[in-house]
Amino acid sequence: MATWKVAPALAAGCTAILKPSELASVTCLELAEICRQGGLPSGVLNVVTGSGSVAGAPMSSHRHVDKIAFTGSTATGIKVMTAAAQLIKPVSLELGGKSPIVVFEDADLDTAAEWTIFGCFFTNGQICSATSRLLVHESIAAEFLEKLVDWSKNIKISDPMEEGCRLGAIISEGQYERIMSFISTAKSEGATILNGGARPQHLKKGFFIEPTIITDVSTSMSIWREEIFGPVLCVKTFTTENEAIELANDTDYGLGAAVISKDLERCERFTKAVQSGIVWINCSQPCFNEAPWGGNKRSGIGRELGEWGLENYLSIKQVTHYTSEKPLGWYSAPRKQ
Numbered sequence: 566m567a568t569w570k571v572a573p574a575l576a577a578g579c580t581a582i583l584k585p586s587e588l589a590s591v592t593c594l595e596l597a598e599i600c601r602q603g604g605l606p607s608g609v610l611n612v613v614t615g616s617g618s619v620a621g622a623p624m625s626s627h628r629h630v631d632k633i634a635f636t637g638s639t640a641t642g643i644k645v646m647t648a649a650a651q652l653i654k655p656v657s658l659e660l661g662g663k664s665p666i667v668v669f670e671d672a673d674l675d676t677a678a679e680w681t682i683f684g685c686f687f688t689n690g691q692i693c694s695a696t697s698r699l700l701v702h703e704s705i706a707a708e709f710l711e712k713l714v715d716w717s718k719n720i721k722i723s724d725p726m727e728e729g730c731r732l733g734a735i736i737s738e739g740q741y742e743r744i745m746s747f748i749s750t751a752k753s754e755g756a757t758i759l760n761g762g763a764r765p766q767h768l769k770k771g772f773f774i775e776p777t778i779i780t781d782v783s784t785s786m787s788i789w790r791e792e793i794f795g796p797v798l799c800v801k802t803f804t805t806e807n808e809a810i811e812l813a814n815d816t817d818y819g820l821g822a823a824v825i826s827k828d829l830e831r832c833e834r835f836t837k838a839v840q841s842g843i844v845w846i847n848c849s850q851p852c853f854n855e856a857p858w859g860g861n862k863r864s865g866i867g868r869e870l871g872e873w874g875l876e877n878y879l880s881i882k883q884v885t886h887y888t889s890e891k892p893l894g895w896y897s898a899p900r901k902q
């Protein structure tokens with residue numbers, strides 16, 4: 566995520582201060598070291614580590630920081646934007662999501678199952694665009710959910726250094742507890758834990774959570790409405806295309822959306838109707854440096870990557886150069902003495 570900001574900022578001729586997450590600072594320090602070894606003059610890229618309130622907040626409110634490009638939760642994005650607004654400082658915000666995947670009745674179920682599983686679990690759900698809501702046509706729901714459970718049970722959960730690992734630990738104890746509390750609230754609200762929902766039995770230590778699939782979900786439940794940022798997929802069925810679109814848009818977020826169907830006209834109708842900045846057709850999550858990335862609604866403001874990412878760091882300047890010999894002639898010239 567840091568390179569999405571640092572590369573265009575430097576290419577646009579800016580100097581930059583990078584404030585990494587306090588939970589994942591080392592890769593950003595390494596990035597700065599690589600830039601130094603590559604000959605970037607000192608002072609052009611600066612890394613300031615620390616907590617959000619101490620190292621992050623002053624950047625939003627500092628007079629000499631001209632622009633903020635922020636990636637993080639919507640709650641923090643609101644704080645950043647509020648502080649920046651006091652100085653009319655431009656912000657681009659890459660915030661949270663609650664992205665749907667819609668599986669229509671004509672889909673190949675194994676292909677759809679793999680993309681759904683990948684969309685939700687490939688980074689443990691710890692990705693802004695995670696496929697965290699599954700909408701499946703009711704005529705295939707039973708068979709599809711059975712397949713999803715089979716695919717989920719086949720995921721190797723282990724130390725990521727182990728060969729074949731496909732699911733590691735959650736980033737922190739706080740986030741582990743938060744995810745578990747979402748799962749237990751869903752249970753108490755009447756949802757069914759179809760798969761997972763607990764620590765894997767073979768892992769006694771570490772913040773590991775099984776790939777979790779939750780059914781019997783209603784649209785008022787927090788598991789449906791809130792970003793969990795963990796390996797948790799919640800499921801609803803639909804009967805018509807319009808209902809699928811309505812449910813897909815039933816969120817304050819608008820980052821990604823995926824549709825799985827052999828009917829490409831239907832996919833196109835969905836693409837136009839869904840209120841998200843990114844749409845995947847017959848896949849979920851592929852991301853290209855050339856293609857614009859960003860969300861609508863509470864998922865953020867602006868786009869990163871490609872030429873759109875560069876524009877975040879450019880300011881258009883209008884220059885008028887008067888080249889005629891003729892005077893302006895709007896006022897009568899005073900008489901010469």
Ligand SMILES: NC(=O)c1ccc[n+]([C@@H]2O[C@H](COP(=O)([O-])OP(=O)(O)OC[C@H]3O[C@@H](n4cnc5c(N)ncnc54)[C@H](O)[C@@H]3O)[C@@H](O)[C@H]2O)c1
Pocket residue numbers: 566584585586587615616617618621622623625636637638639640641642644645658659660661662692693694792794820859860864865
């Ligand atoms: N839209 C995207 O492209 C995208 C990409 C990755 C992650 N995300 C979102 O990021 C969130 C997960 O990341 P997180 O847990 O690190 O988010 P977070 O909001 O907790 O923290 C993000 C960063 O903000 C800093 N911060 C905290 N308070 C601050 C303040 N008052 N002023 C300035 N900075 C402050 C933190 O130190 C951290 O570096 C999820 O919501 C996820 O969806 C979005």
Ligand SMILES: NCCCC=O
Pocket residue numbers: 691692693694850852
């Ligand atoms: N693959 C890009 C994901 C960016 C957000 O977390």
